[in-house]
Amino acid sequence: MKQFKKMKKQKQSKKPAGDQARYKTSIIYYLAVLGAVFGAWLIFVCLENKAFAPRSDFITSKIKQVSCSSDYKKYPIFEKCTPATLCARCVKDGLISESELDTLTNLAKNGFSYGGSFGGASILDLHSGALSAGGKFINIYQALNESQLSDLFSGDAMKVYEKVKNKIKGAVTNEFGVDPVNLFLTKPTFFSKMTSKPAYTKHDEYWHSHIDKVQYGSFDYTSLLYLSDYGSDFEGGRFVFDDKNDTIEPKLGRVSFFTSGSENPHHVEKVIDGTRYAMTVSFTCDPKHSIENSLWQ
Ligand SMILES: O=C(O)CCC(=O)C(=O)O
């Protein structure tokens, strides 16, 4: 009897221990599920927020196709050039050499040293000579004499400028399967300088969303060459494709290019600190809108 009581007592004391173990197991199980769900959410959020082209990545070539808009149909169509079935946004690093970048940066800075907008956006167009100056534009080719111009824009530097534009054209024609004889440089093709200064005229408001084909008409392919680094030379100033929030973080030498229609609406974020230098190089399929190399040299 005594033995039986002892066994019963043992049995009673074991029962809660078993429950406790089951309790522990289910807690661990729920925590693991919770952890997995949280981890999956974190990965999703990180992927969603990751820039299309982060500054920290070296991108040999990245292309994202988008459906072509019908914008091009409002203009003459040039077979084998006008975007019809292949529209996309692309990024390439490493296309332009360090010394070429150095030369271009100097060309831009030399030109801007003679002008610059009162507001946050200045342009220098080496084809026409247009340069932002205060609240208007001047023509630097008229404002300066030959010897000043040769000091600012040497023959060798201008050759590098032409070479770089051709390299970029090569990247565009290659990616979009266009014969280079069918694609032409168009205007405006220019250097840009952006700062956090408040806008003085409408031309300073670079941050509005826009479509290049709508804004400029002649554009079929837009390209950009960045001459400074997001996050160290300036803050803000990232390039954003508005539809999918695909963001390109500018960095020295990064080239981006895309078809110019409303399949690629975009804006530049306001620069909040520092100075952002870039170059917009635009291409058309319409020979009527083709521009010559620079008027100078
Ligand atoms: O500088 C940039 O990143 C973009 C400029 C732009 O959108 C343009 O020139 O049309």
Ligand SMILES: [Fe+2]
């Ligand atoms: Fe644009």
